[in-house]
Each structure stands twice: as C-alpha cells, then as structure tokens.
Amino acid sequence: MNQKTEVPRADSPAQTSEFSPDAVRILVALTVSTLILVFVFERNVFNLNLYGRYLHSFIFPWVLAGGQTIGNGLHEFSGETPAVLSLAERLEALLSLMIGFVIGPTLFFFGWQHKRKERASGSADSVLKGSGVIFTIGAILTFLIALPSVPAALMRANAEHQLRNAQAIQSNKDAIINEFDVLANSAFQFRILPHELGGGSGSFVGYVIPHGMSDTEEASYIAMVSADTIAFQARSAKYPSATARCVLNKEGNFVPTEWRYNGDFE
Amino acid sequence: MNLFKKIDWRWVGIGYCFFVVFHLLPTYFMIDMDPMEQGFWLFVGLAVIGFYIGYRSRGITIVEPAISAFLYDLTLLLEFKDLWGRTLSHSWGILYVWGLSTLIITVFCAWMGEVFQARKEAKLAAKP
Numbered sequence: 563m564n565q566k567t568e569v570p571r572a573d574s575p576a577q578t579s580e581f582s583p584d585a586v587r588i589l590v591a592l593t594v595s596t597l598i599l600v601f602v603f604e605r606n607v608f609n610l611n612l613y614g615r616y617l618h619s620f621i622f623p624w625v626l627a628g629g630q631t632i633g634n635g636l637h638e639f640s641g642e643t644p645a646v647l648s649l650a651e652r653l654e655a656l657l658s659l660m661i662g663f664v665i666g667p668t669l670f671f672f673g674w675q676h677k678r679k680e681r682a683s684g685s686a687d688s689v690l691k692g693s694g695v696i697f698t699i700g701a702i703l704t705f706l707i708a709l710p711s712v713p714a715a716l717m718r719a720n721a722e723h724q725l726r727n728a729q730a731i732q733s734n735k736d737a738i739i740n741e742f743d744v745l746a747n748s749a750f751q752f753r754i755l756p757h758e759l760g761g762g763s764g765s766f767v768g769y770v771i772p773h774g775m776s777d778t779e780e781a782s783y784i785a786m787v788s789a790d791t792i793a794f795q796a797r798s799a800k801y802p803s804a805t806a807r808c809v810l811n812k813e814g815n816f817v818p819t820e821w822r823y824n825g826d827f828e
Numbered sequence: 829m830n831l832f833k834k835i836d837w838r839w840v841g842i843g844y845c846f847f848v849v850f851h852l853l854p855t856y857f858m859i860d861m862d863p864m865e866q867g868f869w870l871f872v873g874l875a876v877i878g879f880y881i882g883y884r885s886r887g888i889t890i891v892e893p894a895i896s897a898f899l900y901d902l903t904l905l906l907e908f909k910d911l912w913g914r915t916l917s918h919s920w921g922i923l924y925v926w927g928l929s930t931l932i933i934t935v936f937c938a939w940m941g942e943v944f945q946a947r948k949e950a951k952l953a954a955k956p
Contacts, residue, residue, distance in 0.1 A: 580886060581842060589845040596853045601906055621857045690842070690884065702854055 584692035592699070622707060623658045624714055626651075662711070666703025673697025731801060731826050737780040738796045742808050742816075745783060748772060749792050750814035766792040766810075781806075793820070801826045839881060839889050843896030846877045848903065871933060878934035882941025890938045897934040901927045 630651070634644040647655075676693050752769045755761020762768050766787045776783050781796040790812040798804040804827040809820035851873040858866050874897065881893040905923075 581838070586842070589842065589849060592849045592853075593845040596848050596856075597903070600852060600856050688886075698850065702850065706854060706857060 580688070581690040582692060585690045585695050588692045588695045592695075621658060621661060623655065623662060624711065624718075626655055626658055661703060662707030666700050666706075667708050669696050669700025670704040671700075673700055731804070734780055734798055734800050734804070735806065735823070735827050738798065738806050741775070741778060741780060741783070742794055742796065742806070745771065745775060745785070745794050746808075746810050746814065746816065748775070749785070749794075749810055753812070753814070765789045766812075791817075798825075798827070835895070836885070836887075836889060836892055839885050839892040840895045840899075843877070843881050843893045844899050846881065847874075847896055847900035850877055851900070852904075871929065874930055874933045875937040878937030879941040879944075882938030883945045884941070888942055890935055890942065893934045893938045894931055897930045898927075901930055 630647070637644045673693055673696055677697065748771075749766060749769050751761070753762045753764065753766050755763075757763045767789055769785060769787050769792060771783055771785050777799075779799060781798050783794055783796050786793040786795065791809055793807060793809045796806045798806075803825035805822075805824045806827055807820070807822040809817045811817055854873065855866070855869060858869060878893045878897070881896075882889055885892070904926075
C-alpha cells in the first residue's frame with residue numbers, strides 16, 4: 563500500500579484541522595508531564611529523589627491501604643504501636659481516591675455527554691479535539707482504577723470471609739487438641755490407679771470419659787478402649803463434618819503417627 | 829526520498845504523544861498489577877493506538893505510527909538506564925523482540941484501521 567495515495571477532496575477541510583490547537587497543547591503537556599514523571603522523578607535518573615517513594619503506588623487506593631495494613635501488622639508484630647498516619651500519607655490517600663473515583667469518572671462522563679451532544683447536533687467529529695483527549699484520559703482512569711475496584715472489593719470481602727472462617731476452624735481444632743490433652747491425663751490417671759481406687763490397675767479397660775467432658779462447647783468425644791491403648795475421637799460441635807482422632811499409648815503419650823483430621827480440619 | 833516527503837510528520841508527533849500518554853502512562857501505573865495483565869496491556873495498548881491512528885487520520889497513515897513507535901521504543905530505552913552508564917538489566921534479545929513486535933503490531937493495526945476507515949467511507953458514500 564502506497565503512502566498517501568488518497569487525494570484530499572476539494573471540499574474537505576485543510577490538513578491542519580485534523581487536530582485542534584487545544585488537543586495538541588493538551589497532548590504535548592501530558593507527554594512532557596509523563597516523561598518527567600516516569601524518567602526524572604520516579605526513576606531517579608538525575609538523582610532528583612524528591613519524593614522518596616514510588617509515585618505509581620498511590621494511584622491505586624487499595625495498594626496504599628494494603629501497604630498501610632502490612633505496615634501496621636509489622637509494627638504490631640514487633641511490639642510497637644502502629645504509627646499515626648502522617649499528613650502526607652493522608653493527602654496521598656485523598657489524592658488517590660480523588661483521581662480514581664472523582665476526577666476520572668467525571669472526565670469520562672462529561673466527555674461522553676459532550677460527544678453525544680455533538681453527534682445529536684450533527685457536528686463532524688473528524689477533528690481531534692481537546693475534549694476528546696480529556697475524555698480518553700477519563701476513560702483510562704475509570705477503567706484502570708474505578709471499575710477494577712469493584713471486583714477488588716468483592717475479592718477482598720471474600721478473602722476476609724475465608725480467612726475468618728479458616729481462623730475459626732483452626733481455633734476449634736486447637737481447642738479440641740487441648741481437650742484431648744485433658745482426656746489423656748484423665749485416662750492415664752485411670753490406668754495407673756489400682757482397682758480399689760477406681761482405676762484400671764495398669765489397663766485402660768473400664769475407662770469412661772468423665773461426665774461433662776464427653777460433650778463440651780467445642781466437640782463431643784468418644785473413647786475406644788483396649789488394654790494398652792485408648793483412642794479418642796472428637797466430632798466438632800461447630801463444624802459437624804470435622805473430626806479428629808488420637809491414640810494414647812500405655813506410657814500415657816500420644817502416638818504421633820496416629821493423629822487424624824478429617825472434614826474441615828484437613 | 830519521495831516516501832519521506834509524503835510522510836505526515838504531524839501524525840508522527842501526535843502518534844508519539846499517544847504512545848507516551850496512552851501507553852507508557854497506563855503501563856507505569858500498572859507496575860503493581862498482575863504480570864499477565866501487564867503483558868496483555870503492553871501489546872493490546874500498542875494495537876489500539878496503531879489502529880486509532882490508522883482509522884482517524886485522513887488518507888493512508890501507516891508509516892507514521894511505525895515511526896512514532898520507533899521513537900517510543902527509543903524513549904523506552906532510557907528505562908534500561910545504560911545511557912547513564914548503569915547496568916543494562918535486560919538482554920539485547922528482549923529489546924530486539926520488543927522493538928520488532930512494536931513495529932509489526934503498530935503497522936498491522938494501523939493498516940487494519942485504514943481498512944475500517946475505507947469501509948466506513950464507502951458506507952457513507954453509498955448513502956443516498
């Protein structure tokens with residue numbers, strides 16, 4: 563295909579009108595700003611580290627919030643009180659929200675409305691106008707920040723729910739393990755006591771889980787007894803599909819290879 | 829020589845601005861996003877800009893976005909920082925592949941834009 567084989571029609575506007583002056587001005591200004599942002603400030607090309615952190619991170623509010631949450635967690639973990647947000651950090655958050663959720667959609671919808679009005683009035687849109695550039699910028703901000711925030715919020719809520727659920731299950735599992743320990747002590751006490759004192763005289767046979775310990779807030783327990791071993795099985799009261807099982811040997815120790823978890827405890 | 833005389837250098841400039849504002853800037857803001865999304869955008873963004881220039885410009889404009897893309901690639905070379913005597917963090921092979929892909933995608937999509945533009949004009953001309 564040859565370049566410029568199409569001859570401009572006599573009634574077509576001159577080539578200079580392909581771009582309006584304001585569109586060119588806006589584009590050049592944005593280009594220069596972008597190059598300065600990316601290559602001078604951010605990349606620290608000329609050692610102009612004016613800001614001290616990556617600028618791109620504050621365009622997404624959730625990145626800021628995530629960073630702050632991790633920072634708070636690290637502070638808590640190291641025994642420090644989480645620092646109060648500085649004014650700069652608050653301004654960052656405000657700017658981030660303004661750009662993503664106010665300025666971007668506003669430019670986008672105003673540009674859209676402007677285009678619709680132009681179409682309705684029948685005015686030709688063959689000229690690249692400043693409003694078109696602004697509309698595109700608004701669309702990019704909207705589709706890059708505002709719209710992705712919806713699935714991001716849903717995913718965050720889902721992740722939080724899953725995390726809380728996993729924590730609750732783990733908490734229940736830990737409580738059951740603790741109660742297994744209490745039952746093991748009780749069973750071993752029974753084993754070492756003579757018959758005369760209500761024990762098993764060296765055997766687990768005859769052991770019954772004491773009243774009040776077979777059904778607790780955490781789980782219900784059953785014991786499967788033989789002379790030298792006793793197996794405890796627990797069914798979670800909070801997660802009925804979850805079960806745990808352990809075996810106690812004649813020395814009163816849990817057999818490490820006999821721990822079993824099923825259902826939600828897996 | 830004749831070919832270069834016919835090049836519309838204004839579209840070269842505007843195309844370069846498009847690449848910087850509508851490709852580099854979003855790419856820059858996508859640094860924290862998923863690498864798959866970034867990779868997708870790197871190529872799709874070029875395609876969209878090439879298509880737009882081909883579709884929007886009067887006459888046939890295919891070499892112009894290619895030149896803009898080449899200038900844009902030169903700008904991106906600054907990212908590798910070797911111009912300031914620092915370590916080149918990427919291999920030259922990747923640079924060749926990226927540069928070539930940029931040109932191919934831009935030229936192809938500008939041509940597609942021209943095809944769509946011609947169809948649109950034909951439809952308009954066919955209207956009574």
